[in-house]
Structure formats: structure tokens, C-alpha cells
């Protein structure tokens with residue numbers, strides 16, 4: 001029954017693919033090994049596919065929940081410079097890309113800085129979100145990175161960046 005294998009199965013897979021790993025609210029994720037994974041199970045396994053061992057992307061929030069003691073951390077407010085000083089445009093205006101990324105990620109820019117404890121030691125941690133324009137390194141990301149390092153210097157604690 002080749003038509004089942006060649007037509008029906010790919011159609012079903014494409015349905016799952018569009019609605020699972022692309023949507024933040026979906027309960028299931030797809031993996032490159034073609035398995036469906038319950039997102040909660042994937043998170044409990046540190047975002048590593050239990051079948052093939054492939055590492056899936058983590059948002060900064062997911063990263064921090066895995067990394068900090070008891071999932072306890074505080075997001076630091078970082079300076080937000082002017083959005084688009086170069087008035088940059090490729091196929092879209094950069095300001096439009098920023099607006100969409102902010103809506104999708106609920107972040108002001110690609111890098112998030114947090115403080116908390118790791119094995120009881122105070123640490124400052126930064127994480128870049130690939131879902132924010134591919135982790136775009138603009139002026140705001142640079143400011144956030146510097147702010148995180150300054151927080152570490154001021155508090156004499158380690159700075160860890162993902």
C-alpha cells in the first residue's frame with residue numbers, strides 16, 4: 001500500500017508538524033527523528049529527545065527554570081536603547097520584525113538577564129532567545145549583555161551566558 005506510505009502518512013505528519021512544534025501553546029513537539037514528544041516530557045528531559053538524543057531549543061524562561069535552584073529567579077530590567085538607529089530594512093523593516101518578535105516572545109529583545117542561585121551560590125545568568133529574530137544581536141542585546149556583566153561585577157558573583 002504505497003499510497004498510504006507516500007501520501008496519507010506525510011499528510012498526517014505535516015498536520016502535526018504545523019500545529020505542534022511551531023506553536024508555543026501546543027502540547028506536542030516534533031523531533032527530527034520524526035517522533036512526537038509530549039512537551040512536558042521533553043522539558044523534564046532537559047529538552048533532549050528521549051528517543052534520539054537531539055537537543056531542542058529552549059527559551060530563556062525554560063533555560064532559567066532548568067538552571068536555577070528550585071526554578072527560582074528574578075528577571076533583571078535592562079536598558080532598552082532606541083529601536084532602529086540605522087533605519088534598517090531588508091525584505092521587511094527592522095522595526096516591524098521587532099514588533100512581531102516582541103508579540104511572539106513577550107520579550108523586549110533577544111537577550112534576557114536573570115539572577116538567582118545555583119547550588120546555593122548567587123549567580124547572574126543571561127540567555128539568548130532564538131525565537132527572537134534568530135537571537136539577533138542588536139544594540140539592545142548588547143546593552144542587556146553589558147548590564148548582566150555589570151550586575152555580576154557589582155555583586156561579585158559569576159556571570160553565566162547561554
Ligand SMILES: [Zn+2]
Nearest residue numbers: 031033049052
Ligand atoms: Zn528525536
